[in-house]
Amino acid sequence: MLLDAFRATVPLPPALRDVRRAPAPDPMFGCIELAGGRMSFEPNTEIFGQDDPAEYVYQVLSGTLRTYRLLSDGRRQVSAFHFPGDVFGLESGAEHVSSAEAVTRTSVLVVRRSALLAAAAHNAEVARQLWQATARELQRSQEHGLLLIKSAPERVAAFLLGLAERLRTDGTVELPMSRRDIADYLGLTMETVSRTLTQFESNGIIELPVSRRVVLRNRSALRRLNG
Amino acid sequence: MLLDAFRATVPLPPALRDVRRAPAPDPMFGCIELAGGRMSFEPNTEIFGQDDPAEYVYQVLSGTLRTYRLLSDGRRQVSAFHFPGDVFGLESGAEHVSSAEAVTRTSVLVVRRSALLAAAAHNAEVARQLWQATARELQRSQEHGLLLIKSAPERVAAFLLGLAERLRTDGTVELPMSRRDIADYLGLTMETVSRTLTQFESNGIIELPVSRRVVLRNRSALRRLNG
DNA sequence: CGTGCATTTGACGGGGCTCAATCGCCGTGG
DNA sequence: CCACGGCGATTGAGCCCCGTCAAATGCACG
Numbered sequence: 221m222l223l224d225a226f227r228a229t230v231p232l233p234p235a236l237r238d239v240r241r242a243p244a245p246d247p248m249f250g251c252i253e254l255a256g257g258r259m260s261f262e263p264n265t266e267i268f269g270q271d272d273p274a275e276y277v278y279q280v281l282s283g284t285l286r287t288y289r290l291l292s293d294g295r296r297q298v299s300a301f302h303f304p305g306d307v308f309g310l311e312s313g314a315e316h317v318s319s320a321e322a323v324t325r326t327s328v329l330v331v332r333r334s335a336l337l338a339a340a341a342h343n344a345e346v347a348r349q350l351w352q353a354t355a356r357e358l359q360r361s362q363e364h365g366l367l368l369i370k371s372a373p374e375r376v377a378a379f380l381l382g383l384a385e386r387l388r389t390d391g392t393v394e395l396p397m398s399r400r401d402i403a404d405y406l407g408l409t410m411e412t413v414s415r416t417l418t419q420f421e422s423n424g425i426i427e428l429p430v431s432r433r434v435v436l437r438n439r440s441a442l443r444r445l446n447g
Numbered sequence: 448m449l450l451d452a453f454r455a456t457v458p459l460p461p462a463l464r465d466v467r468r469a470p471a472p473d474p475m476f477g478c479i480e481l482a483g484g485r486m487s488f489e490p491n492t493e494i495f496g497q498d499d500p501a502e503y504v505y506q507v508l509s510g511t512l513r514t515y516r517l518l519s520d521g522r523r524q525v526s527a528f529h530f531p532g533d534v535f536g537l538e539s540g541a542e543h544v545s546s547a548e549a550v551t552r553t554s555v556l557v558v559r560r561s562a563l564l565a566a567a568a569h570n571a572e573v574a575r576q577l578w579q580a581t582a583r584e585l586q587r588s589q590e591h592g593l594l595l596i597k598s599a600p601e602r603v604a605a606f607l608l609g610l611a612e613r614l615r616t617d618g619t620v621e622l623p624m625s626r627r628d629i630a631d632y633l634g635l636t637m638e639t640v641s642r643t644l645t646q647f648e649s650n651g652i653i654e655l656p657v658s659r660r661v662v663l664r665n666r667s668a669l670r671r672l673n674g
Numbered sequence: 675c676g677t678g679c680a681t682t683t684g685a686c687g688g689g690g691c692t693c694a695a696t697c698g699c700c701g702t703g704g
Numbered sequence: 705c706c707a708c709g710g711c712g713a714t715t716g717a718g719c720c721c722c723g724t725c726a727a728a729t730g731c732a733c734g
Contacts (some may be wrong), residue, residue, distance in 0.1 A: 278462040289593055291674045297596050301587055312582030317589065320686055340574065347567065347574040355539030361588040362526055366516055366593035367629045369524050369634040372690065399713060408581065412712055430699080431713055447518045599722070625679065636723055641682055658681060658730085 257330050261285075261322035267309075269319045274311040276330050280304045282324030284396040287318045288404065298405035300360060301397065303386055307353045324396045368407045370447060374414045375406040375446035380426070384436060395432045481646070484557050488512075488549035496546045498674075500539040503557050507531045510553030511623040514545045515631065525632040527587060528624065530613055534580045551623045595634045597674060602633040603643045604672035611663060622659045 230360055258281065267278065270289060280302050287308060288298045299318055302308045308320060310333075340347040366374050379402065384393050395402070399410040406413065417434075420426045425442060427435035436442065449457055485508065494505065497516060507529050514535060515525045526545055529535045535547060537560075567574040594602050606629065611620050623628070626637040633640065644661075647653045651671060654662035663669065 261682060289589070291593070291597070293674055295596060295674070297593050299592060309725070312579050312580075312586065317586060340578075341571045344568045344571075344574065347571065347578070349630060351567075351574070351578045352539050354578060354585060355537075358585040358588055359539070359544060361585055361592060362516070365526060365588060365592050365595065366518070366524050368592065369522060372520070410713080411595060411692085411715085415690090447520055447522075637681080638683085638724085639722060642722090645682075 234419055259328055259330050261326045261328070263322055265322050266317050267320040267322065268330070270316055270367075272307065272316050274314055274316045274333055276309060277307065277333050277336055278309045278320075279329040280306045280308070281327040281329055284323040284325055285320055285326050285328075286397065286401060286405075287320045289318045295427070296404045297407070298401060299364065300357075301401075301405065301415075310354060310357070312354075323401065338403075364405075372406075372408055372412050372416050373419070374445055374447055375408060376402075376413060376420070377442040379406055380434060380436065381442050381446060384439075391436050394438065395434060395436045399431075455650065485554055486557050487552065487554045490549055490551055492549050494547040494549065494553075494555070495543050497543055499543050500542045501541055501560055504534065504537060504560050504563050505536045505547075505558075507533045507535070508554040510559070511550040512547055512553050512555075513550050513624065513628060513632075514547045516545045523631045524634070525628055527584075528628075528632065536632040537581060537584070538572065539581075550628065556657060564629045591632075598641050599633075599635055599639050599674050600646070601672055602635060603629075603640060603647070603668040606633055607663065608666070608669050608673060611666075614669055618663050620663065622661060626658075 261283075267285065268274075268276075282304055285302050285308070286298050287300050287302065288296050290296055301310075301323070304319075309316065311317060336346070336350070342351045367378055370378070380393065383395070386395060397405075401411050403410040403413045408416075417426070417428060421428050423441075425436075425438045427437055429435065455623050464524075486512075490565065494512065509531055512529050512535070513525050514527050515522055515523050527535075528550070529547075530564075536543065538544060556663075563573070563577070567577045594605055597605070607620065609619075610622070614620060626640050630637040630640045635643075644653070644655060649666075652663075652665045654664055656662065
């Protein structure tokens with residue numbers, strides 16, 4: 221959406237349009253500087269690192285990824301999971317404040333930050349969407365902060381509901397991420413996440429046919445837990 | 448800064464300039480709709496509430512205020528404290544997602560959100576600062592999230608260091624907010640905050656001449672705690 | 675000097691963390 | 705087809721940090 225608005229400001233020669241539509245063989249070269257390109261990442265590979273220069277802005281095409289920050293002693297705070305359509309890597313400063321890694325095999329759209337900012341400088345619609353995207357991130361971040369003051373069952377319930385909503389599933393959620401990822405997102409240990417899920421299962425609130433698949437059996441109970 | 452850029456876009460008749468400079472007797476009327484006005488708030492009074500229409504954007508002139516969200520059972524998450532210069536109340540949606548209250552007697556600059564957005568739509572500099580202000584909030588919010596995964600001493604240490612930095616004090620921090628405010632910001636109870644502070648004091652890391660004044664005796668110890 | 679609120683201090687219990695063992699899923703090779 | 709190994713997830717036991725509840729103290733103001 222943001223990147224759509226951006227691309228609308230860039231008149232592309234037909235050759236580049238073709239490149240953009242085709243899977244780019246090496247998207248670091250070619251059309252990126254102009255209108256963005258595609259890149260793919262294997263699971264658990266880094267897309268950018270904390271303190272790296274924030275040269276590009278990304279939009280998820282397919283797959284799942286996580287952004288996170290590390291404390292000096294190794295504790296990890298997963299700040300967000302990103303799904304198709306989400307924009308990430310958008311910083312106000314010149315450097316990334318968090319790292320981004322692929323959770324599953326992931327394909328993203330890449331745009332030069334400088335090009336995006338330049339477009340925003342003379343196109344009000346791009347500027348508006350730039351702001352909106354950042355404001356949406358802010359809202360998500362505050363929502364995430366709210367999670368962290370709740371009890372473990374409340375956090376897990378909120379996580380499952382949020383995921384179900386974002387992935388628009390009817391009752392069954394496929395978890396792309398590990399228990400450790402979930403734990404680091406919720407500010408818990410993976411043992412506590414696991415225990416809470418089995419607790420939910422024995423209460424009939426969810427089913428866990430396999431560890432990465434959750435069937436929501438009783439959403440209102442989850443919502444009640446959510447506070 | 449954001450509001451400065453905004454005001455530069457609005458040619459004011461001299462009469463309004465005068466009103467803006469003088470302490471407004473009733474700032475809800477008069478010049479607000481055009482270029483913003485001043486408002487004052489007594490301690491613990493509401494500036495806006497969660498779910499209120501986000502009609503205005505604010506900048507702190509003097510004093511301290513808190514923004515917070517409530518959980519249905521009454522738990523309160525203070526999302527941020529705002530000090531002179533800070534912009535707050537800036538939402539992407541049409542409604543506030545958090546409430547704002549004065550901590551001390553506070554004076555703020557007020558601008559109609561619609562006027563600000565209109566200015567941003569045809570002035571790139573206003574648009575850029577609008578984005579920057581939001582991005583800065585996002586960064587603060589993520590920093591705040593990082594706090595919430597730490598231990599109680601780490602949180603309190605980070606809080607003191609952050610406050611000392613934002614208030615540009617040399618060694619002595621005057622706390623405008625209560626222990627409960629601090630606790631709700633840090634995701635702790637006020638008892639734990641109090642105990643941690645006395646712990647710090649008996650370790651010689653800080654002094655507490657009175658409960659609202661903290662003298663930082665050993666910043667590197669605090670930084671070490673910070674993780 | 676007394677009243678009221680903020681803060682501190684104390685005692686106790688529990689929720690979640692730590693450490694450790696076991697289980698289960700899955701790919702690989704015999 | 706099964707044995708085996710590896711990794712993620714689950715389960716268990718014990719403990720500790722921090723929350724809860726309650727009382728005492730300090731401080732501002734009439």
